[in-house]
Amino acid sequence: MNLITVTALGIFLLVYIGISFELVNKTVIVLLGAMVFIALHIIGQEEAFRRIDWNVIFLLISMMVIVSITKSTGLFQYVAIKTAKAAKGHPVKILIALSGITALFSAFLDNVTTILIIAPVTILIAVELGISPVPFLISEAIASNIGGTATLIGDPPNIMIGSAARLDFMAFLVNLTPIVLIVFLAFVGIVYLLFHKELVVTNERRARVMEFDESKSIEDPVLLKKCLAVLGLVIIGFLLHGLLQIEAATVSMLGASILLLLTGKREVDDYFKDIEWGTIFFFIGLFILVGGIVELGVIRVLAEKLLSLTQGNLKLTAIILIWVSGVISAIVDNIPYVATLIPLIQNIASTVGQGAAVPLWWSLALGACLGGNGTLVGASANVIAAGLAGKSGFRITFLDFTRYGILVTLVSLLLSTVYVLWRYF
Amino acid sequence: MKLASLLTEDSICFGKSYRSMEEAVRELLGALKKTHRLKLPLEEVVTPVMQREALGGTAFPTGIAVPHARLDNFPDLLIGVCVPQTPIQTQNQSVKLVVLMLTSKTETTLYLNALASFLKLSQDAVLFEKLIGCGTPAAFIRVLQDASVEVKKEITVQAIMSASFPYLVQTDTVKRAADLFYKHSTSYLPVLSPEGNFIGELTVLDLFRIGLPDYVFKLGNLKFLKTLEPFEELLRKEEVMTVAEVMKKPSLYLEEDSSLIEAVYKFVSSNRRHLPVVKGGKIVGILSYMHILHKVLRA
Numbered sequence: 001m002n003l004i005t006v007t008a009l010g011i012f013l014l015v016y017i018g019i020s021f022e023l024v025n026k027t028v029i030v031l032l033g034a035m036v037f038i039a040l041h042i043i044g045q046e047e048a049f050r051r052i053d054w055n056v057i058f059l060l061i062s063m064m065v066i067v068s069i070t071k072s073t074g075l076f077q078y079v080a081i082k083t084a085k086a087a088k089g090h091p092v093k094i095l096i097a098l099s100g101i102t103a104l105f106s107a108f109l110d111n112v113t114t115i116l117i118i119a120p121v122t123i124l125i126a127v128e129l130g131i132s133p134v135p136f137l138i139s140e141a142i143a144s145n146i147g148g149t150a151t152l153i154g155d156p157p158n159i160m161i162g163s164a165a166r167l168d169f170m171a172f173l174v175n176l177t178p179i180v181l182i183v184f185l186a187f188v189g190i191v192y193l194l195f196h197k198e199l200v201v202t203n204e205r206r207a208r209v210m211e212f213d214e215s216k217s218i219e220d221p222v223l224l225k226k227c228l229a230v231l232g233l234v235i236i237g238f239l240l241h242g243l244l245q246i247e248a249a250t251v252s253m254l255g256a257s258i259l260l261l262l263t264g265k266r267e268v269d270d271y272f273k274d275i276e277w278g279t280i281f282f283f284i285g286l287f288i289l290v291g292g293i294v295e296l297g298v299i300r301v302l303a304e305k306l307l308s309l310t311q312g313n314l315k316l317t318a319i320i321l322i323w324v325s326g327v328i329s330a331i332v333d334n335i336p337y338v339a340t341l342i343p344l345i346q347n348i349a350s351t352v353g354q355g356a357a358v359p360l361w362w363s364l365a366l367g368a369c370l371g372g373n374g375t376l377v378g379a380s381a382n383v384i385a386a387g388l389a390g391k392s393g394f395r396i397t398f399l400d401f402t403r404y405g406i407l408v409t410l411v412s413l414l415l416s417t418v419y420v421l422w423r424y425f
Numbered sequence: 426m427k428l429a430s431l432l433t434e435d436s437i438c439f440g441k442s443y444r445s446m447e448e449a450v451r452e453l454l455g456a457l458k459k460t461h462r463l464k465l466p467l468e469e470v471v472t473p474v475m476q477r478e479a480l481g482g483t484a485f486p487t488g489i490a491v492p493h494a495r496l497d498n499f500p501d502l503l504i505g506v507c508v509p510q511t512p513i514q515t516q517n518q519s520v521k522l523v524v525l526m527l528t529s530k531t532e533t534t535l536y537l538n539a540l541a542s543f544l545k546l547s548q549d550a551v552l553f554e555k556l557i558g559c560g561t562p563a564a565f566i567r568v569l570q571d572a573s574v575e576v577k578k579e580i581t582v583q584a585i586m587s588a589s590f591p592y593l594v595q596t597d598t599v600k601r602a603a604d605l606f607y608k609h610s611t612s613y614l615p616v617l618s619p620e621g622n623f624i625g626e627l628t629v630l631d632l633f634r635i636g637l638p639d640y641v642f643k644l645g646n647l648k649f650l651k652t653l654e655p656f657e658e659l660l661r662k663e664e665v666m667t668v669a670e671v672m673k674k675p676s677l678y679l680e681e682d683s684s685l686i687e688a689v690y691k692f693v694s695s696n697r698r699h700l701p702v703v704k705g706g707k708i709v710g711i712l713s714y715m716h717i718l719h720k721v722l723r724a
Contacts, residue, residue: 074645074646077644077645077646077649081649116643119640119643120640120641120643120644121644123638123640124640124641124644124650124653127638127655128653128654130654208652208654211651212649212650213648213649213651214649215649216646216648216649217648217649219646388639388640388643391639391640392639393638
């Protein structure tokens with residue numbers, strides 16, 4: 001190992017530690033690391049910029065624009081209230097129904113966005129029911145991580161995996177959605193067993209929730225119709241993008257552009273303000289950093305090591321991927337982890353063949369996404385849910401979350417292992 | 426600048442009787458026209474003065490009245506003074522000294538400071554009695570000169586703030602705060618320590634906010650809601666909850682010598698209605714944006 005490789009690995013490790021322990025803002029440290037890589041000629045600027053996966057960047061930006069516009073119509077709030085009322089104000093049914101809605105939204109929206117939309121309504125419903133919102137918020141954070149695993153656009157690791165492995169929306173739907181449904185059902189079972197005795201409300205409290213008039217949450221019915229039309233087209237576009245040979249980013253950016261054209265009233269810049277530029281630049285920096293490590297051949301060596309360790313046994317590699325990814329994602333941010341693992345699996349795929357390596361991609365996605373439920377800090381959605389609860393006077397401690405999260409994670413990783421082995425080997 | 430320097434003997438009248446404020450205004454306008462050779466038709470000045478009179482608020486409990494007009498294309502400040510033989514009875518006050526001021530629509534500083542000086546001297550009972558009892562225009566100017574009544578060159582917060590104000594202490598209940606807001610028709614109350622130090626502030630919105638927890642602000646739209654449990658809770662808790670639990674630390678303040686423009690800037694940029702005026706850790710007054718409207722824009 002030469003001096004450049006040692007320096008690069010040192011910087012990479014420092015950035016990783018910085019992100020994991022939130023010592024500095026993660027976007028800042030990743031961008032700083034990436035620029036140091038370029039300044040030290042670990043990777044050339046042109047190559048560094050080429051390493052940025054623009055499919056991921058544009059997909060994220062365009063989905064943020066679509067969500068920002070749709071959110072302003074009140075649609076998501078409407079659905080959440082309608083759901084609570086459909087459950088007749090029965091707390092456990094509401095908990096399960098709202099978790100279901102969260103999982104469904106998360107399959108198409110960013111998990112954090114989903115929690116930001118659902119959690120405030122949930123706290124309100126729980127307060128009006130006269131019970132603690134904590135079980136609701138923990139369940140929703142977990143449901144958002146489960147739901148996000150189901151589709152190409154549900155969770156950033158999936159977006160990165162889909163783009164790098166050229167797996168389209170349909171492929172995710174066919175391969176991941178079935179196991180996600182199974183995991184969700186298991187999660188519902190756990191939630192029911194854990195909370196059904198605890199959540200009891202009076203009839204008067206239940207009636208308060210039934211008094212909510214969800215139809216009044218729709219702020220702009222005209223814009224809502226336009227949003228629904230564009231969202232429908234975007235989803236059809238996602239289903240067909242593999243067939244049409246266009247990337248998912250093109251589909252969503254086309255949808256976002258049409259929606260921006262149709263909104264008319266507000267300044268376009270208002271919607272661009274809702275884009276999480278910090279997240280976008282975090283991805284840009286990360287692609288450059290991982291690109292630098294790949295350039296140095298470190299990933300190739302690691303891939304060879306892993307293959308020799310498993311003696312080319314893909315079944316064992318897949319199991320290792322699910323569990324190692326699950327454990328690591330429960331502790332650190334899964335995005336840099338997946339960004340690092342992608343070139344590793346690409347290396348393995350170049351040895352064993354693209355087709356043979358496909359189960360490894362699903363294993364990585366399942367482990368990385370579902371592992372986020374392991375602890376309170378495992379996924380941004382968990383942290384956001386706890387933050388919202390805390391600010392409203394309901395504390396969710398690390399242990400509060402983790403004792404439920406770890407149980408759900410173990411069950412979901414176990415189910416994922418059985419699924420991958422049964423379906424692909 | 427001395428206030429006396431703005432006056433001329435010819436525009437000071439003594440000892441005449443007036444049946445109404447308008448009569449006194451017409452008399453003073455005549456004197457000002459003659460002294461300063463004004464070419465403006467009398468009615469063009471009387472009308473805006475009387476229109477402003479109709480809005481009220483130009484006569485003060487100290488016995489002074491300050492009818493005035495802001496005129497187009499009038500780059501000057503003219504002051505006429507009359508001491509009626511018997512006080513003029515207005516709706517609420519008995520007026521012993523009438524000070525008519527004509528100024529431009531755009532220049533406010535000198536006019537407002539001259540106005541502030543007259544109001545201040547009217548609060549000094551000894552000086553005020555001496556002025557209205559001096560008998561001649563020359564004596565009037567001499568008394569002012571001897572008393573060294575100054576006109577400031579700039580408007581400061583001190584001239585327009587309210588120096589007496591209700592306040593709370595930390596141990597007061599939220600109920601008392603709500604009662605005080607209601608009684609004084611104000612939306613701002615400072616919180617003082619037992620030693621009189623300015624340690625916190627409370628607005629009516631802070632009271633409302635107790636009943637609206639953080640998650641409510643994230644909902645964005647409350648149209649679907651008819652009642653809210655935490656708000657009902659607030660009404661139940663107001664007798665046990667103390668001001669210390671809900672007050673905010675003082676963040677933005679003015680000083681006595683802060684300029685008018687600094688105050689206006691702070692009001693506009695912070696979107697607040699009131700600002701405390703602080704000196705050495707103690708609050709000496711409260712400035713509301715309505716003070717600026719009343720005492721500057723429509724003074």
